[in-house]
Amino acid sequence: MEKVLITRRISDDALALIRNSGYETTVYAELKNISQDELIKMCEGHVGLLSVGPNQIDEHFLGACPQLKGIALMSVGYDKVDLEAANKHRMPISNTPDVLSEATADTAFLLMLSVARNAFYMHKSIERGEWNFFDPMQNLGQELYGKTLGVLGLGRIGLEMAKKAKAAYGMDIIYHNRNRNEQAEKELGAKYLSFDELLQQSDVLTVHVNLTEETKGLFDKSAFSKMKPNAIFINTARGAIHNEEDLLLALQNGTIWGAGLDVTNPEPMDSNNPLLNMENVCVLPHIGSATKETREKMAMMAAENIVAALKGERMPQVINPEVYK
Ligand SMILES: NC(=O)C1=CN([C@@H]2O[C@H](COP(=O)(O)OP(=O)(O)OC[C@H]3O[C@@H](n4cnc5c(N)ncnc54)[C@H](OP(=O)(O)O)[C@@H]3O)[C@@H](O)[C@H]2O)C=CC1
Numbered sequence: 005m006e007k008v009l010i011t012r013r014i015s016d017d018a019l020a021l022i023r024n025s026g027y028e029t030t031v032y033a034e035l036k037n038i039s040q041d042e043l044i045k046m047c048e049g050h051v052g053l054l055s056v057g058p059n060q061i062d063e064h065f066l067g068a069c070p071q072l073k074g075i076a077l078m079s080v081g082y083d084k085v086d087l088e089a090a091n092k093h094r095m096p097i098s099n100t101p102d103v104l105s106e107a108t109a110d111t112a113f114l115l116m117l118s119v120a121r122n123a124f125y126m127h128k129s130i131e132r133g134e135w136n137f138f139d140p141m142q143n144l145g146q147e148l149y150g151k152t153l154g155v156l157g158l159g160r161i162g163l164e165m166a167k168k169a170k171a172a173y174g175m176d177i178i179y180h181n182r183n184r185n186e187q188a189e190k191e192l193g194a195k196y197l198s199f200d201e202l203l204q205q206s207d208v209l210t211v212h213v214n215l216t217e218e219t220k221g222l223f224d225k226s227a228f229s230k231m232k233p234n235a236i237f238i239n240t241a242r243g244a245i246h247n248e249e250d251l252l253l254a255l256q257n258g259t260i261w262g263a264g265l266d267v268t269n270p271e272p273m274d275s276n277n278p279l280l281n282m283e284n285v286c287v288l289p290h291i292g293s294a295t296k297e298t299r300e301k302m303a304m305m306a307a308e309n310i311v312a313a314l315k316g317e318r319m320p321q322v323i324n325p326e327v328y329k
């Protein structure tokens with residue numbers, strides 16, 4: 005029987021889907037990072053890979069695993085995939101779009117409100133025994149009602165975040181993409197701006213672009229210097245999109261007001277990172293899509309895709325359709 009390697013535990017339903025389609029499964033259940041060489045070794049004897057976590061799929065990996073017929077990622081982001089190498093090896097690769105958009109936008113929204121009210125720091129201050137008496141001039145956050153939400157990357161997740169901010173706080177929506185999002189302009193009155201205008205006009209700037217050579221390090225000293233002093237920076241996309249040193253300085257100097265991060269560079273973040281002790285900073289350990297419901301849908305989608313690849317069918321969520329030409 006042909007075998008599929010799954011690099012982390014996934015839901016029973018998704019495993020059953022693969023097994024009931026006539027494939028054996030090997031689940032790597034150890035909770036430790038897997039090096040590329042370990043992954044290559046683990047793939048021996050397997051024709052399908054369901055990749056969960058940040059596994060690098062590049063020329064070296066693909067050259068070393070010629071037996072693979074398809075790779076299903078259990079993520080929407082595919083910045084760890086070298087698409088040119090995948091196309092060269094005619095390797096179909098899929099991702100898990102849409103099913104995680106709401107959960108990830110919830111995480112961005114959670115960070116926006118938490119930063120606006122210093123929620124994580126307040127929690128830690130109680131643990132430190134600092135809740136002593138009521139002072140009406142202390143612990144003051146800022147309100148979001150009627151403020152402007154800037155979205156960098158108004159795609160699937162960015163749109164969900166914009167809808168929530170509009171519904172909850174009547175926020176004005178401005179955005180920057182490479183292409184205009186006419187649906188959002190019609191439904192939310194979203195206004196298209198240049199990147200610099202977005203920096204200058206956002207009260208909250210939420211990042212939802214894919215990590216690419218173009219977006220890597222986009223939020224640096226120069227970008228933060230153009231933002232408002234009351235601005236809240238939210239990144240639930242990828243940590244490498246902001247420069248962490250420049251972000252720390254911008255927060256320390258009061259160039260911007262606060263930051264909420266679900267993604268860092270590197271991951272995991274060091275527990276001594278100074279950002280973790282700042283009043284207006286909230287950091288989460290890359291839990292954007294981490295709800296039971298969403299992870300089940302992602303696992304099912306990845307399972308359906310790997311089964312399609314092994315049957316010689318087109319993967320429904322293929323990211324490199326060129327391989328089918
Ligand atoms: N924290 C977490 O757990 C999660 C993080 N993510 C991250 O979120 C990202 C977005 O996911 P999703 O919304 O589904 O993706 P989409 O492709 O739907 O949206 C991405 C948006 O970014 C825009 N964009 C891409 N490149 C640029 C650029 N160079 N300049 C300006 N805009 C750009 C695109 O528009 P256009 O093409 O017109 O430029 C598009 O609107 C993922 O790639 C992933 O990294 C996703 C899920 C969970």
Ligand SMILES: O=CC(=O)O
Nearest residue numbers: 078079080081293
């Ligand atoms: O970071 C998560 C993803 O799905 O991409």
